[in-house]
Amino acid sequence: DFLHALEEVKPAFGVNEEELTTCIQNGIINYSPHIKSILDEGSLYTEQVRKSEHTPLVSVLLHGPAGAGKTALAAKIGLASGFPFIKLISPESMVGYSEAAKVATISKIFEDAYKSPLNVVVVDNIERLVDWVPIGPRFSNSVLQTLMVLMRKQPPKGRRLLILATTTERSVLQQMDILDTFDAQIGVPNVAKPQELGVILEAAEIFGSETKTDAGRKRVQQILSTVQEQTRTTEIGVGIKRILVGVETAKQDQSMEDRFVELMSRAINDRMV
Amino acid sequence: DFLHALEEVKPAFGVNEEELTTCIQNGIINYSPHIKSILDEGSLYTEQVRKSEHTPLVSVLLHGPAGAGKTALAAKIGLASGFPFIKLISPESMVGYSEAAKVATISKIFEDAYKSPLNVVVVDNIERLVDWVPIGPRFSNSVLQTLMVLMRKQPPKGRRLLILATTTERSVLQQMDILDTFDAQIGVPNVAKPQELGVILEAAEIFGSETKTDAGRKRVQQILSTVQEQTRTTEIGVGIKRILVGVETAKQDQSMEDRFVELMSRAINDRMV
Amino acid sequence: DFLHALEEVKPAFGVNEEELTTCIQNGIINYSPHIKSILDEGSLYTEQVRKSEHTPLVSVLLHGPAGAGKTALAAKIGLASGFPFIKLISPESMVGYSEAAKVATISKIFEDAYKSPLNVVVVDNIERLVDWVPIGPRFSNSVLQTLMVLMRKQPPKGRRLLILATTTERSVLQQMDILDTFDAQIGVPNVAKPQELGVILEAAEIFGSETKTDAGRKRVQQILSTVQEQTRTTEIGVGIKRILVGVETAKQDQSMEDRFVELMSRAINDRMV
Amino acid sequence: DFLHALEEVKPAFGVNEEELTTCIQNGIINYSPHIKSILDEGSLYTEQVRKSEHTPLVSVLLHGPAGAGKTALAAKIGLASGFPFIKLISPESMVGYSEAAKVATISKIFEDAYKSPLNVVVVDNIERLVDWVPIGPRFSNSVLQTLMVLMRKQPPKGRRLLILATTTERSVLQQMDILDTFDAQIGVPNVAKPQELGVILEAAEIFGSETKTDAGRKRVQQILSTVQEQTRTTEIGVGIKRILVGVETAKQDQSMEDRFVELMSRAINDRMV
Amino acid sequence: DFLHALEEVKPAFGVNEEELTTCIQNGIINYSPHIKSILDEGSLYTEQVRKSEHTPLVSVLLHGPAGAGKTALAAKIGLASGFPFIKLISPESMVGYSEAAKVATISKIFEDAYKSPLNVVVVDNIERLVDWVPIGPRFSNSVLQTLMVLMRKQPPKGRRLLILATTTERSVLQQMDILDTFDAQIGVPNVAKPQELGVILEAAEIFGSETKTDAGRKRVQQILSTVQEQTRTTEIGVGIKRILVGVETAKQDQSMEDRFVELMSRAINDRMV
Amino acid sequence: DFLHALEEVKPAFGVNEEELTTCIQNGIINYSPHIKSILDEGSLYTEQVRKSEHTPLVSVLLHGPAGAGKTALAAKIGLASGFPFIKLISPESMVGYSEAAKVATISKIFEDAYKSPLNVVVVDNIERLVDWVPIGPRFSNSVLQTLMVLMRKQPPKGRRLLILATTTERSVLQQMDILDTFDAQIGVPNVAKPQELGVILEAAEIFGSETKTDAGRKRVQQILSTVQEQTRTTEIGVGIKRILVGVETAKQDQSMEDRFVELMSRAINDRMV
């Protein structure tokens, strides 16, 4: 009937702002030039979707190690587009769903995205969405195939869609032959150098208000050099997420510096396994 | 009853023109003699179906690398036949279908094709239709068997059928013993030579209206030689689809040439992996 | 009740003449002495079923490469028996059936065959009936077991049954331990020698009415020697089915001889892979 | 209620005489001393079940190559016992049953066997009952487990049970750890020596009424020596079943001896593969 | 409601005496000191459950070769405890059950066991309960997990539980990581020495009432030495179950000694495979 | 409606005190400095959840050999937090549940935990929760994925959650890529040194009230040195759980010391396998 038809066509305005904002819980710390360059490339694809006649669909994959900041950066690019329809497809929102229910939910979000003129869909943590586990290996092929087809499906005339996907398991996606599906890929690296770690410790105010005083900066430098001594390396190789959690754990301890150095060293050594 | 019987027999006129036209979104650029030869061979099989008494069914497989233009060329051949019934079987139109629903949908399209005197069915992206994934490997055997049997099944007396199938995974189809099913196979190659790339850049009007002036042609030549310098090869080996997307991305950037060269070089290097 | 009982016992007269005749679409060309010898052996088993007291069931497997003519020959032997009940079990007639539906359909046909005194069942393309695919490998074990048991099951007193099965995958059937099920096996070879190919080209009237004139025969000889030159072999090794399709494709082309030679050479070379 | 209870307890008299007699379609030809020794050992176990207080359940496995006569011999032993309850569990009687239906049918037959004082159950062709296929391998574990448990389950007080099972796949049963289930195993060999073959040809009246004349015996000897010449061996190694079918096929041919020799030689050579 | 609540709490008195007694059909023959030591260790665990405050749950695994007497000994220990609740979980009592029905039945028995103060549960033949088959291998993981959890689950306050499990497949249980579940393990060996065999033959009255006369003992010794001669070993290595069946089979034969020696030698030789 | 809404939001106060207390059946014996250090690290994470703004979710994994005391220590840390909502997710509470029922139960407990301001969830024995068995290997991927996602899912604003998980199979969890899910990992070791064993024997009052007299201590020392002599090692390498059970078994025996030494030596030797 008429009303139903109307509903079917009316754009599904709906920026999941809150949901996406939660993904950037601790803000975006500008600890290295990589961060800016990633955000810039993101805005290039945003413009391509907005303006090009020939490419109404652009899909981009952000990949990198666990906790490197992939989800936060994808959310940032999505929110920065200002597109009227922005939706997040995440494993957390589908806990306990059957394969069929997942397929239906994902299809529904894409269908909604075909009703607005300009749309962003963030497909977070593809390996988790498809229930990937390396033992077996096992995964949901029906969810995988749904994603593979939907991320290539041209939107109807007059609709445009930017897809931002994230994954920790790029090589798994490659084995799944899903990489060809993406128009572009962006790597998100770990925190690499002591200096970058320093920027983060300051921004996270590890010593509270004291941090940005000269004394605070000196204590930060002290931490950096102790870490370097204990690990005998200047390669950090740890994700920003784990660093920020370590700062908070350390804050609970009386010997804050010792605890942070210990946690950091453990993290750096784990990396080599 | 009578009405039902009628409906069952009446030809299902139905050219999916729109759907097939969407597959040729960016037209067919005549960038190499291969293109004409593929279209010519296609029209030979079209004539065989139209005229031969002994071969009411002819099935042809277009195979080649991702983005080489297989779907566009199959659509072109199908549309060029002028047959009254033309249908597209594609993964995009069956997102989220169960195996049984896929089997039913595919069978229905073939059944419809047996009602018209002259018919074309385009079976796009076989590996995706059968939910192929190399890990495992896994695929839907029921969809595969349905396709294998239907693509060999003789139409009833007086009905003729041209099947045009596409695939990126010819070697997988070979392992599946499905290649014998086809009466003929046509390879669709990547863009191979810088000169071919040049033809494409001009046709895609990379510099807008300026492209076809002398200045434009010079800039195009400049791009070709920079790409060659950076990649140290004159083998392009990239699909036309990716090239056309790259042109659009580059158009968003202020330093258009640099961006295109970078994207192109990345694509050429990826190829070697 | 009485009526039901009657129905259960009354012979299910039903020669699927039309269905079986379709299997011999292009007749049986007597291109080699093998053909006669296969038909002779077939009629021997037909007589054994008709006359022997001790062997009311005889099952025969026709095996050979794709397109060698297995189905056509099985149909020919079956039709030649003149038995009142002849049925074809083929994958084409069960497209999209569930495993259970296939098992039920197959069982029903055998049950029907137990009601007539003299019966033929053609079990066409066993590997396809059991949904065989080499990747995995996968197949329907329930259909396979049903066939294995039914093809050995003694008909009730006074009923006789000839089973004619075909397969392209004899070695697969061997791995499935199903070969012991058959009382006899008959190999159906490819077209082997240029001379045999010549007989076929004449019978298929490649040059229309001109073919059987002296000029026509000369053109045929010309084709044979060109093929031999291009492939550098006198071993054809191609099934009659593919040859007959090639003839029809060539007929659409202006340079008929060139096209046929090209298709034939391609087929001969494929064979070596 | 009372009637139902009665029914549950009343012995299920029911000799499947007809069914079992069909298994011995061509009688038992005494072609070698093995045959008597197998029947003797069978009657020993029959007596043990009839008389011993301590072993109310005895299970025996007859194993040997395809067509060696296992089913006929098991049926013979069963019928010879004269026990009031004799049932046959065979794949032919459960065509198209689901796993659950098979399990239920088998359980029901054993339950019935617990109601009579003296019972025989013939479990024919175990590998086929469990839907065994070497590719995979695959089989019905639920049917297998049901058999494994039922063939060891002690009948209730006062009931006795003889189980006669047959198989072509003893080594498979061994891998399935089911051999320990049997109290005894009896091997059934192929026809081994030309002399044994001679006895069979005479008994099967290969030359009709003439066979048992001197002329007939001479022709039989002639066959034996021709087979020996052609196969260059005195080891027959073929099952009696195949020999008897061969006799019947040969009878249809005008050159009966030639045909039989050819079929026999083929059978002997197959054996070596 | 009240009645229901009552029922739920009232102890489920129920010694399956009859069922367990059937497991010791041929009594416990004291043929070696091992037998006493096994029964003693069993009574130690019985006392621990009866008296210790800290270990309300004790689980013991009896393992050993097929027919060694595991089930009989477990039943003996259970019956000897005199605990008010004794239940047997055996594959024979769950023939044809679905996995879910097995899980439910097993859970129910344990639940019942939590209602009495002192309880024994005999879990007979774990590998058969979980439908274990080495080909694959396959087994019911849901039954296995249920057993693993229930055999570790602490009974509610004031309830105590002794679990006696048996298995022929200890190494399989080890691979399943289920051995850690048991507090103790007891090995049940085969009959090892001729002297032990002698004790058994006497106890089983192989020559009826004559057995225990001097003449009988002499005949027994004669059997032992003939077996030794024929097998050239003094290692018996056969389970008591098979020996007792052999005695009964031999009793049916006129040449009793010869038959027993033959069966025994066959059993001893089988062992070496 | 209103009432429903209320119920949905009202905090689910519910400390499973009893359930968790049962996990510490034999108290926490302070037999080594490790024990205190584990409890201290536990309280650090408790404080982080209580106080930090940035980390409302902290998840910790306690891993170590079977019977090392993981569950008891996790329960202790949880109870010590004094948080208003404490729940235990354990395999024992989900015996016989289907995968779907497990997923639903686990999801419900987490949902409840999002309603209280401060929450602890103990996820006991992850490998058993996911029905892990090394043969295959097999496990419930749906339960695993549910845990992986829920243990990372941020609680809603204003809610905080401490997750304490335990496992014997850390390397399996690593293969499952689930270790990254945890913010911290704590190893729980076996009892290592004779001196530690001595502390435990005293605390467990192996000789009743006599244990803590000089005579008792001497007998304990005697046990330690006998064990050392028999095993020729000073490495104990046995979990405290098994030691405490052994003490109880030994108490039932008249020669208590001998029995304990035997059980202990067996346990130490098992360890080396």
Ligand SMILES: Nc1ncnc2c1ncn2[C@@H]1O[C@H](COP(=O)(O)OP(=O)(O)OP(=O)(O)O)[C@@H](O)[C@H]1O
């Ligand atoms: N420059 C930055 N880039 C990304 N995240 C940052 C940055 N600076 C601070 N953050 C914070 O670091 C955290 C990054 O976590 P995020 O979940 O995005 O990582 P991830 O790579 O998606 O992790 P996972 O592999 O677990 O999915 C966020 O809380 C974010 O607010």
Ligand SMILES: Nc1ncnc2c1ncn2[C@@H]1O[C@H](COP(=O)(O)OP(=O)(O)OP(=O)(O)O)[C@@H](O)[C@H]1O
């Ligand atoms: N000569 C040409 N041949 C094919 N496509 C062309 C040609 N010239 C331009 N195109 C355009 O290039 C695109 C080719 O994309 P198409 O989807 O057909 O590639 P494909 O090989 O099917 O890709 P995929 O492997 O992803 O299925 C279309 O947009 C088409 O309009």
Ligand SMILES: Nc1ncnc2c1ncn2[C@@H]1O[C@H](COP(=O)(O)OP(=O)(O)OP(=O)(O)O)[C@@H](O)[C@H]1O
């Ligand atoms: N001598 C012949 N033997 C068999 N077929 C012949 C012969 N002469 C002509 N034909 C024709 O050749 C074709 C053989 O095709 P057919 O389907 O029987 O081959 P097939 O071996 O069953 O193929 P497939 O492997 O695809 O099942 C038929 O159209 C038949 O009419």
Ligand SMILES: Nc1ncnc2c1ncn2[C@@H]1O[C@H](COP(=O)(O)OP(=O)(O)OP(=O)(O)O)[C@@H](O)[C@H]1O
């Ligand atoms: N001595 C004999 N032993 C067994 N069968 C004999 C003997 N003499 C004649 N026969 C006949 O031989 C045939 C043996 O076939 P049967 O089905 O018993 O063999 P089988 O070993 O069970 O075959 P399969 O492996 O196919 O199950 C029967 O028809 C039987 O009447």
Ligand SMILES: Nc1ncnc2c1ncn2[C@@H]1O[C@H](COP(=O)(O)OP(=O)(O)OP(=O)(O)O)[C@@H](O)[C@H]1O
């Ligand atoms: N000392 C003994 N120990 C055990 N069983 C004995 C002993 N003496 C006599 N028996 C008898 O031997 C038989 C042992 O069979 P039982 O079924 O217990 O063996 P099992 O090891 O459980 O066999 P399976 O491996 O088949 O389960 C029983 O009938 C029992 O009465």
Ligand SMILES: Nc1ncnc2c1ncn2[C@@H]1O[C@H](COP(=O)(O)OP(=O)(O)OP(=O)(O)O)[C@@H](O)[C@H]1O
């Ligand atoms: N210092 C201690 N640490 C842990 N447990 C202790 C300690 N002292 C005594 N115990 C007791 O030891 C037992 C430890 O058993 P627990 O079930 O916690 O071990 P587990 O490692 O979880 O075993 P499993 O691997 O079987 O899950 C408990 O009964 C506990 O009361």
Ligand SMILES: [Mg+2]
């Ligand atoms: Mg992320």
Ligand SMILES: [Mg+2]
């Ligand atoms: Mg395509």
Ligand SMILES: [Mg+2]
């Ligand atoms: Mg065929």
Ligand SMILES: [Mg+2]
């Ligand atoms: Mg048989």
Ligand SMILES: [Mg+2]
């Ligand atoms: Mg037992």
Ligand SMILES: [Mg+2]
């Ligand atoms: Mg634990």
